[in-house]
Amino acid sequence: MDITAETESRYGSALDICIELLGKNRLGSTLLPEDVQQLRVDLIEDRATSTANHYLATLSGFLGWCESNGYCRTGLAAACVRFQMSAREPDPLTQAEFAKLIADGCLHPADSASITLAVYTGLRPGELCGLAKEDVDLDANIIHVRRAVTSSGQFKPPKTGRARIVFLFPPAREAVITLLALQAEAAALTVTVYLNRHETRQDTVTPLLSPTTQARKTKVNAWFVPTAWNTKWGNIQRRAKTRPRRPYQTRHTYACWCLTARGNLAFISKQMGHKDFTMLVQVYAKWMDDESPNELEHIWFGMQNTAQIAPILPHINLESALTT
Incomplete structure (x- = not known):
């Protein structure tokens, strides 16, 4: 159940x-x-x-x-030993490849905006397909990740079961603005989000990414499903003549670019919807430059700032500080 x-x-x-x-x-x-x-x-x-x-x-x-329940002898379940899998390293896009995808692979503003949004938010493909106009808050510069679309077209909560907030880098913000403009005339639809077998919720939302934007047929789905997104992603790569990758690599690209820029691990992990940053360390260790010659200088600079502030702290009047 x-x-x-x-x-x-x-x-x-x-x-x-x-x-x-x-x-x-x-x-x-x-x-x-x-x-x-x-x-x-x-x-x-x-x-x-x-x-x-x-x-x-x-x-x-x-x-x-x-x-x-006594239907068979014991030891059978234990015999179902899973095969060991070699770890697949992330294969992120380079900046040059990303630029080529946008310039040569995308034929429509919706495509370039969608790819940009995927790369600069790190959303899973199903989460990207499940985005709605109502999930966007440009004033706060965030999007709410509240649902994902499965391969069969059903809606479900994000992988961890919890909604999250993703802050928008400038390119992602511009991409969202483009998609909102393209969907300005689209009507809201009521979809069923399956929480589990016996619980659902109804969301009345407007798709942010929709096949109808470029559709030539009269009858098309209002929402992308991951399989359709895979096809679109493959076509964009083919036209751009970049090395083929799975759509999930846009998520890896986000993580690797953030880590290369020495972003805060806890922040990146929360943006990506991980339970903690353990997975981030395990999967993306190669992109975490833990022996950078600049790291000592960076830490020492932080220590000096702390040392300058620390002697002042004991002399602060707590009551006046709280009042202020």
Whole structure:
């Protein structure tokens, strides 16, 4: 009861494939750990490691339930050992590549604005597709990330389950202004955001990025879904003749550019929607220049400023300070 219908569908597909390989006419009570080990061999033969691990994780949960209810022998869930994955390093855009994408790859102002917004906010593709005009607060120079779009077109909360605020760099602000102008005549729509299986909320919002802006067909979706965004991103890269990357690399680009500029880790992590900055350190360590020859000077400068302020602090009259 704690998962959405879409997650259940993904689990069902994974179990169908595992059961087909194990033998769908077999009794669960006859399964042995060696059957699961053979399944691992069959799964990895012609599938990506991440896909095989998803299937194994799903099967492990199912077999654990079967074990706890006495439908099969114990040890089967433990045999669903996931495959070790080599860490994929981020592959961020260079400034030159980004400029080429904008100049040569984008045919419409909406495309250049969307790519700019993706790179300068670090939003996940689903979050980018789920942005609405009502999420923008130009007076405060922020956007609210309140929903994401799944590959099937459903709306859900951001990955961590919590909304967040993203401050806008000047290029991102200009991109938002362009998108708002392009969607000036668009009507608000009521969408259902699936919080979990038994809870939803209704958002009446206007898409900020919409296929209708450039549509030639009369019937098109009002919102981008990640698969459609992937296609658009691929076409932009092809026209720009840049090295192909996944759309998620725009998020990596944001992180790497911020870290290269020696941005505050806690701030960057919060902007990206991480629970803490542990992931930031683990994933982007290469872009954190922790042995910069300028770092000692930077720290010493901060120490001297602190030393100048510190002797003054004990002599401040607390009551007058609070009054002020």
